[in-house]
Amino acid sequence: MDMTDAEFDELIAQLPRRVHDVYAPFVASTPDAPAFVEAGRVWTYRQFSDAVDAAARDLAALAIRPGDRVMVASENSVALGAMLFAAGTLDAWAIPVNPRLSGRELDQIAAHSGARRVMFNAALSKEAADHATRVGAQLRAIGPFGGIGVGPLNDATQAEPVTDGNERQVAALMYTSGTTGAPKGVMLSHRNLLVAARVSGLMRRTAPGDRIYGVLPMSHIVGYSILLISTLMHGAALHVVAKADPAALARAIAEEGITTIFGVPATYQRLLEYKSVNGIARLKRGSLRLMGVAGAPLDLSLKQRIEDEFGIPLLNAYGITECSPGLTGVREADPVSDESVGPLLPGIAYRIVDRDGKAVGTGEVGELHVRGANVMLGYYRAPDQTAAGIDRDGWFNTGDLARVNARGHFYIVGRTKEMIIRSGFNVYPAEIEAVLNSHRDVVQSAVVGRPVEGNEEIVAFVQLLLGASIDAEALAAYAANQLTPYKRPSELVVLDTLPAASTGKILKHKLRDLAIASARTGSTAAVG
Template structure:
């Protein structure tokens, strides 16, 4: 008898993995053969392509990149915000066997320089539709002299800087192992590493996570998560292409614009980080949007950061639809667990692991923990990265000899096999000898009706570690620390309550919307 997951996948995980295309771009060409006239992508600048047109433009763009000297194994830096041309470039580079290094244009110039220096690209492409990318290009031109030209991709101007880089044998060997892309992580320490993900890694996630979400060719998906983040790239963009769905592309998230676009374009599904859903709910509250003014969504998925119960509750009440949770990391392409669309949960569990994956929960002694106990999650499966680019020491620190990746996350399993995130092992706060898990405290603080977002960190004190909460308030709120502390007192055990609450607007976030706790930790120090 087939399991529920096999029914959703239409086959066993092993059969599905064996049937995956050789390259990411192959999934597009299969859809172009199957459904040439079906709408594929459109963006905020009015550009739209069906699958046949998208496939043709990808082939034309691959030829243009070849004339710029791009070969198999070359890195190509894409400085962008979401738009149709960047999607075309990613697929064209896949077809050539070159590696897109997709970087959000809103990153600091110094951060982009570090990535460029590390990955040694053949080309750096600046998508000039983005004001942020155009500004980065202006800075680059004034700072150095190089070989430059302009390319046209789907009517968008792309500034191109060519670099004379040595083609290393090890990079060709990595291409032989199927590397598709480098994704540079923000990291909990702020020190980015280039994660090597293969075509198989991301296609497995695209195929399996899409099927478990019920994603189909009938869906219209709102792509507002940046494709420079693995969530937007793999679990939204590539999963939609694999399923033959239509993508409605936005360059950045604005709650008012998102509501209008989703309603007018009849969007059926949205993926976002919890902060996005919090802002949608706050926008609806402040403007009185309800009923027919809301988009008629079929599904909503949260990921990229811990989901607070208060955000889940507010979002579900607004849309009268379950907010389904998921969990992953860049090194796993990203999805590790997700709630199945036909099995919604009334808690913030991230659901069961993807079929085809193995998990271990280990204690500090490296041994498996007892049932129901919190342990550090180690995973193995078809989505696990090849390693960190030119960083064997960092790779060895997280990937063991058996191929298990240490996620660094503390989790526990319930009786149905659903995973519950307790927190990051590096973020665990030990206050007066008691373990404090930040997501638990964040969930309680976020339940206050005037709190929009919250992040909890530990700060060293004499012989102890203090709990510090950073809070971003909802619009128009005048909540103060004393009032919030009084509200928390009956809801949190004394050792879990923050010793200090700091109000900050806005909290520092990555382009994906994830709160950057390492910046808060620096501020606390």
């Protein structure tokens, strides 16, 4: 799916004014069609629209004003979707957050955002209930949803200005930790989210009758934009899943009419693990027609195994929270056999530059900068960070290292900040991870750099399959046979699990801290 500039301009012109307007055409034309399926219950488009309206009335009664920030801590649910849309109907900024964050992390986001109220979906998870108790939230109903903890009113916070169009009005404030662990509030306008959701749905051919498996958290950009908004924008139904469970996913594919899955590599890895551990000969494909993946480097062995399992291609894509998120994607009509994340999506311009800001040649690695209608307004209350990320001409520095081939297909090599310089050589963690992940006993791996005097060394963390017999030394030897000496890990550490966000994205800043701490204490043995 590609567009001319004129076609893309027409797409922009036809976008609704606000995010919550996306489902209105289906409320009018097919009100009884399913919008959500949650724990066996079907919510029609009319029922969901009524729920959003009722929730908006309750938020207004709780003194939520236009320009206020409303924070909602909840697992994936219809209630979360309704409260996010309800905030938008009041021209408040929605802040979806994961209730599995610590109290410190949640309080940090609430303070930085100046949230007028913090809501906790206490009825759905113990984590949210515990947070509600911790802050003294009062349990009540918001619209038709009971058990919502409503935090105290922050009457000192100031409302932000409201604009009429969709281009400058903030719809969502998405907090992302990036590579450092320090949260940043990404201001996404209604237009940012609308254009990303529209393009995503067109690329995936989402339509009424589709059922999308909603496992990625709505508290992260893919779950919010690509699953929640895009699904309703195209008249499909979202199969809402509060927590990832490979057994439930396999059952939903086989028996519940799932047509589309969008996950991270770990989503598919755990599905294959479930099959293996339970001695299942072959997973049933059911109505599944499309599988998408993003959020982390894709191991080619995993790609091949999941494609063999279901008989359809696994389509790799690339995006970033600051871009709402989609930037590139492998097309369904033009699948690939390698780790390409595909060509650019419509409406996006790019440049790849070296450290001096000069354009690199085709096939050469450089830092990826992009420009388009999906690029954020900026970082909230951080003008210096915004200026560092977006230049005066609108180019956003993704911080990712990439290359593009002659066909226009992109390859993400790694993060600029994650690149390791060892003895003067550039080392890209993704390459080493791909080698480690190719071993049959490896579930996933993550490679980080550790500073040493006058140099950097490579530390690899690996999670093995349950019952695997290989040890760190043997795995290091396996990798050494496929890597030039300066790319070989100085230390290889086997962990029961790798620290990960709720999306499955590995938290490398935590591993980097562990690597540095282990060098100080000598708590792990060096291998290499």
